[in-house]
Amino acid sequence: xxxxxxxxxxLLAELAKCRACRFCVDVCPTYQxxxxxxxxxxxxxxxxxxxxxxxxxxxxxALSYALYSCLQCRxxxxxxxxxxxxxxxxxxxxxGRVYLSPSYVKGVEEVEGDA
Amino acid sequence: xxxxxxxxxxxxxxxxxxxxxxxxxxxxxGNYWIDWSQGLDLPSQGPRCLYTGRxxxxxxxxxxxxxxxxxxxxxxACPGLAKLLELGGRLAGExxxxxxxxxxxxxxxxxxxxxxxxxxxxxxxxAQPAFLQQQEPYSGVLLYDLGMEDAARGQADKLGALFSSQxxxxxxxxDPHSVHLLRGAFPEALRRRGVxxxxxxxxxxxxxxxxxxxxRLLPIQEVVVHDSCVMARELGLMxxxxxxxxxLGLAVKEPADTRENTACCGGPIExxxxxxxxxxxxxxxxxxxxxxxxxxxxxxxxxxNLSPYESELGIRVWDLGExxxxxxxxxxxxxxxxxxNHG
Numbered sequence: 001x002x003x004x005x006x007x008x009x010x011l012l013a014e015l016a017k018c019r020a021c022r023f024c025v026d027v028c029p030t031y032q033x034x035x036x037x038x039x040x041x042x043x044x045x046x047x048x049x050x051x052x053x054x055x056x057x058x059x060x061x062a063l064s065y066a067l068y069s070c071l072q073c074r075x076x077x078x079x080x081x082x083x084x085x086x087x088x089x090x091x092x093x094x095x096g097r098v099y100l101s102p103s104y105v106k107g108v109e110e111v112e113g114d115a
Numbered sequence: 116x117x118x119x120x121x122x123x124x125x126x127x128x129x130x131x132x133x134x135x136x137x138x139x140x141x142x143x144x145g146n147y148w149i150d151w152s153q154g155l156d157l158p159s160q161g162p163r164c165l166y167t168g169r170x171x172x173x174x175x176x177x178x179x180x181x182x183x184x185x186x187x188x189x190x191x192a193c194p195g196l197a198k199l200l201e202l203g204g205r206l207a208g209e210x211x212x213x214x215x216x217x218x219x220x221x222x223x224x225x226x227x228x229x230x231x232x233x234x235x236x237x238x239x240x241x242a243q244p245a246f247l248q249q250q251e252p253y254s255g256v257l258l259y260d261l262g263m264e265d266a267a268r269g270q271a272d273k274l275g276a277l278f279s280s281q282x283x284x285x286x287x288x289x290d291p292h293s294v295h296l297l298r299g300a301f302p303e304a305l306r307r308r309g310v311x312x313x314x315x316x317x318x319x320x321x322x323x324x325x326x327x328x329x330x331r332l333l334p335i336q337e338v339v340v341h342d343s344c345v346m347a348r349e350l351g352l353m354x355x356x357x358x359x360x361x362x363l364g365l366a367v368k369e370p371a372d373t374r375e376n377t378a379c380c381g382g383p384i385e386x387x388x389x390x391x392x393x394x395x396x397x398x399x400x401x402x403x404x405x406x407x408x409x410x411x412x413x414x415x416x417x418x419x420n421l422s423p424y425e426s427e428l429g430i431r432v433w434d435l436g437e438x439x440x441x442x443x444x445x446x447x448x449x450x451x452x453x454x455x456n457h458g
Binding site for chain 2: 070
């Protein structure tokens with residue numbers, strides 16, 4: 001299995017643990033700062049990664065903004081643990097970036113051409 | 116939000132190119148990184164090594180470029196302009212970067228004082244480390260934060276090899292991000308070479324009595340502590356900052372969101388998402404201002420992101436290093452340094 005495929009498998013396994021309780025949404029600083037835009041919350045970002053990996057969504061500017069604007073502050077994980085779960089939410093979002101970032105490191109024209 | 120893919124791509128590509136070309140994410144060269152240590156007689160050898168990770172020194176440049184990015188974000192997304200800027204930066208080199216940094220003179224002075232204060236604190240507790248001067252490399256924190264894990268791992272490995280080849284068994288870092296990178300994210304880079312890493316507060320807190328004995332009076336009596344996310348949730352360093360603040364004679368106050376539940380300063384996304392970052396940092400600064408006018412931070416990124424609200428909210432944001440500089444720096448004599456060498 002390739003490194004990318006292995007990472008994708010691990011990400012989907014971690015994402016499957018989420019019970020969608022949404023308790024992590026309210027404590028996310030970017031969700032608070034955006035006055036309630038759910039894709040800018042930890043739960044919203046997990047859903048974006050899941051749908052990108054499964055091909056439901058295609059990466060665009062709005063989804064890139066949501067993924068790369070995560071502060072990686074791990075405040076959401078405190079709440080997740082207190083509710084009896086233990087998802088590594090920020091680690092999962094970070095790994096989502098690890099999966100996607102190498103494709104960003106290329107010429108500006110190439111990225112522009114993809115738009 | 117428009118053209119976010121292009122902005123992220125430019126940030127990642129520029130970082131990667133600069134690091135490959137100059138060994139530095141911002142493309143700085145020369146003596147800029149060690150200006151803070153002028154006048155201090157820093158040893159180059161010893162069992163332990165101070166590691167700045169260039170985080171404090173970057174502050175003046177980051178402060179200016181963040182303003183530019185926020186102002187010209189839509190222009191920066193234009194491929195032609197981005198190419199022109201990159202070429203201009205390469206031609207102008209360090210002179211342009213230094214001119215940008217000079218415009219942020221106050222934050223430069225604070226960053227300098229912070230590093231000198233951390234140095235003074237380590238000397239005061241008898242733990243004076245060596246310093247690699249111009250050999251000191253960048254840590255790779257930005258690469259790691261942006262998901263460039265292979266590049267960040269490679270940089271961590273280079274660090275481990277350098278510290279090991281210079282005979283150091285312990286590295287003392289001044290910022291939490293570098294500690295997390297080398298202790299949490301890529302621990303093998305140092306561990307397999309028999310090198311350990313500690314945050315400077317892990318040396319100061321256990322010996323805080325020596326700080327209390329030597330300190331001078333500070334111009335403030337109390338502080339509200341802002342825990343950095345990395346310090347609190349990654350490294351578990353929360354008591355230490357409070358203990359050292361108390362040793363400096365300060366009463367410690369707590370905001371509503373504190374310790375493990377601390378709220379972020381907004382800094383990690385400032386490179387590309389200035390507006391959202393500022394909304395996050397404003398919320399946190401307002402929360403802190405409700406408790407005290409004197410805010411204490413222990414991370415250069417927190418210092419950079421909370422200090423812009425000083426005039427508006429009537430607060431003063433202090434890095435712990437600045438307070439150490441005021442309390443101990445003026446007393447730092449050659450005798451103290453020599454004593455520290457044998458501590």
